Amino acid sequence: xxxxxxxxxxxxxxxxxxxxxxxxxxxxxxxxxxxxxxxxxxxxxxxxxxxxxxxxxxxxxxxxxxxxxxxxxxxxxxxxxxxxxxxxxxxxxxxxxxxxxxxxxxxxxxxxxxxxxxxxxxxxxxxxxxxxxxxxxxxxxxxxxxxxxxxxxxxxxxxxxxxxxxxxxxxxxxxxxxxxxxxxxxxxxxxxxxxxxxxxxxxxxxxxxxxxxxxxxxxxxxxxxxxxxxxxxxxxxxxxxxxxxxxxxxxxxxxxxxxxxxxxxxxxxxxxxxxxxxxxxxxxxxxxxxxxxxxxxxxxxxxxxxxxxxxxxxxxxxxxxxxxxxxxxxxxxxxxxxxxxxxxxxxxxxxxxxxxxxxxxxxxxxxxxxxxxxxxxxxxxxxxxxxxxxxxxxxxxxxxxxxxxxxxxx
Numbered sequence: 001x002x003x004x005x006x007x008x009x010x011x012x013x014x015x016x017x018x019x020x021x022x023x024x025x026x027x028x029x030x031x032x033x034x035x036x037x038x039x040x041x042x043x044x045x046x047x048x049x050x051x052x053x054x055x056x057x058x059x060x061x062x063x064x065x066x067x068x069x070x071x072x073x074x075x076x077x078x079x080x081x082x083x084x085x086x087x088x089x090x091x092x093x094x095x096x097x098x099x100x101x102x103x104x105x106x107x108x109x110x111x112x113x114x115x116x117x118x119x120x121x122x123x124x125x126x127x128x129x130x131x132x133x134x135x136x137x138x139x140x141x142x143x144x145x146x147x148x149x150x151x152x153x154x155x156x157x158x159x160x161x162x163x164x165x166x167x168x169x170x171x172x173x174x175x176x177x178x179x180x181x182x183x184x185x186x187x188x189x190x191x192x193x194x195x196x197x198x199x200x201x202x203x204x205x206x207x208x209x210x211x212x213x214x215x216x217x218x219x220x221x222x223x224x225x226x227x228x229x230x231x232x233x234x235x236x237x238x239x240x241x242x243x244x245x246x247x248x249x250x251x252x253x254x255x256x257x258x259x260x261x262x263x264x265x266x267x268x269x270x271x272x273x274x275x276x277x278x279x280x281x282x283x284x285x286x287x288x289x290x291x292x293x294x295x296x297x298x299x300x301x302x303x304x305x306x307x308x309x310x311x312x313x314x315x316x317x318x319x320x321x322x323x324x325x326x327x328x329x330x331x332x333x334x335x336x337x338x339x340x341x342x343x344x345x346x347x348x349x350x351x352x353x354x355x356x357x358x359x360x361x362x363x364x365x366x367x368x369x370x371x372x373x374x375x376x377x378x379x380x381x382x383x384x385x386x387x388x389x390x391x392x393x394x395x396x397x398x399x400x401x402x403x404x405x406x407x408x409x410x
Contacts, residue, residue: 002050003040004028010086014079017070020046035079036071053080053087055285058356062290062349074332074359081363110227114200116246116294121179121201124345131334135182136207139242139272140324140372150330153323158186159402161239163395164270164316164376166384167191171236174198174262176228177243181208181221187239188221190398197223198231229258236267244273244303245295249280252298252306259377260310268384269312269377274324275300277369284360291357300373307377315384316376316391324372325365332358 001020007028015029017037027034040046042065049056049066057080060066061073068076128136133154141153142160161183167173169192175184178197181204188195199205208223215221238259247255263269276299282288283297300317307314335342335351335358342351364370378384 001046003046003048003053006050006053006087010083011079012086013082016076016079019069029079034070036075037069038076039067039069041065041067052285055289058286058360059290061356062353064349064352073355074362077356077359077363078367081367084368110229112294113227113246116292117200118202119293120291121199122203125203125207126345127342130338130342131331135186136180137182138179140274140320141327141330142320143323143326146326150327150334153327155186156399158183159395159398161241161270161272161374162187162190162398163391164374165237165239165268166390166394167193167237169193172196172233173237173239174231174233174235176238176240177246178204178208178223179242180204181211181223183239183241184208184221184223185211185215185217188215188217192220193237194220195222196233196235197221198226198228199223200225200227229254231258231262233262234264234267235262236264238263238267238269239272240270241272242274244271245297246292248294248296249298249302252302253309256307256310256312260312260379263312263377263379266380266383267378271373271375271377273298273303273373275303275371275373277371284364287357287360290353297370303373303375307375311379312377313379313381314375315378315381316374316388318374320372320374322365324370325362328358328362328365332362 004018004020004026007016007018007026011028012030015027015032015034017034018026018028019037019039021040021043040049040060045060045065049060057066058077061068128138132138133151135154137154137157140157141150142157143153144156148156165173165187167187167190171191171193173184173187173193173195175195175197178184178199181197184195184197187193197208199208202225205223205225212218212221212223244255259269274297276297278299280299280302281297283292283295288295304314332355335354339351342354376384384390
C-alpha cells in the first residue's frame with residue numbers, strides 16, 4: 001500500500017490510525033495514542049493519496065471516500081502538517097513540487113480576475129453570515145489579547161490599519177478590494193475623508209453600496225465594480241486588505257506600478273496580505289483548485305523586489321504571526337456549529353470542502369510558515385513621522401474614544 005508506506009516514512013511527531021478498504025488497520029507515528037482514526041473507502045485511495053497528498057487527501061475527504069471515525073479532520077491535518085517537512089524531503093515530492101512551481105506564475109487578465117473573484121466572493125450572502133463577524137471582515141483579525149473575541153479582534157484590525165494610514169480631514173482614500181465595505185465605512189467614521197472602494201465582486205459591491213446608502217454618506221463614500229487597473233484618480237491614501245493574494249506572481253510589478261500612479265506625492269499606502277516566512281512556494285493545490293482559483297501567497301522577498309523599481313518607499317513592515325491562525329480557528333468553529341444551515345444552502349460535500357479549507361489554512365499558519373504582513377508605502381520619505389510612536393499613540397487614543405462612546409451609548 002503506497003499511501004501507508006508514505007505515512008510510515010513521514011509520520012513521526014504524533015500518531016494516527018489508518019483503516020484501509022479491506023479493514024486492515026495500521027498505526028503510524030511515535031507510539032503515542034492516535035489522535036484520530038482515518039478510514040479509506042476506496043481501494044484506489046491506497047495509491048492515489050500518495051500522489052500530491054496536499055490535494056488528494058482533502059479532496060478524498062470532500063468526496064466522502066476518506067472519513068474520520070475518531071477525532072476530527074483538524075486532528076489529522078494537524079499531525080500531517082507537523083510532519084510535512086519530512087514529506088518535502090522525499091524525492092517524489094520534490095519532483096512534484098518542481099513541476100507545480102513551474103506552473104504557478106498566474107496570468108491574470110481582468111476577465112479571469114473577475115471570474116476568479118466570483119467563484120468565491122459571489123457565493124450566498126447567507127453563507128458568510130454563518131461564520132463572519134457582523135461587519136463581514138473576511139481577512140485576518142488583530143488580537144491585542146489571546147482571548148479576544150472575533151468581533152473585537154476584527155474591529156481592532158480596522159483600527160490598527162487606520163493608525164498606519166494617518167488620515168486627515170478632506171483627504172481622498174482608495175480601498176482596493178473593499179469587500180463588503182466595512183473598512184471604508186469605519187475610516188469614514190474615524191475622519192471626514194472621501195472614500196472610493198473598488199471590488200470585482202458584484203455581490204460585495206451591492207452590499208457595500210447599500211450600507212453606505214443606509215448610513216446616509218454616499219456623498220463621500222462610494223463603491224465601484226471595477227478592476228484597480230482601470231482606476232485613474234490620484235489619492236492621498238490607499239489601503240488594500242486581502243486582495244494582493246489574488247494578484248498573481250506575474251503581476252506584482254503591474255500592481256505596484258499602478259499604486260505608484262494612483263498615490264499622491266505625499267500619500268501613504270498600506271498593504272495587508274497573507275505571505276510566507278520562507279522561500280517562494282506554490283499555494284496549497286486544494287485551495288487553489290476548489291477555493292481560491294488564481295490565488296497566490298507571496299514570500300516577502302518577492303513583494304519587496306517588485307516594489308523597488310516603482311519609486312515607492314517602504315516605510316514600515318509589520319508581521320502578524322499567529323493572528324490569522326486564531327481568526328481561522330474562530331471561523332472554523334462558527335462554521336461547524338452552523339453545518340446544517342450551510343448544508344441547506346449548498347450540500348454536505350460543500351461543507352466538507354469548506355471545513356477542509358478552514359483546516360488547511362489554519363494549520364498552514366501554525367506549522368507551515370504562513371503569516372500576514374502589513375507594508376506601509378510612501379513616495380516621500382517625509383510623508384510619515386520619523387518613529388512608529390504616532391501609530392501606537394493614535395491607536396490607543398482611538399480605542400479610548402471608542403470605549404467612551406460605547407459606555408455613553410449603553
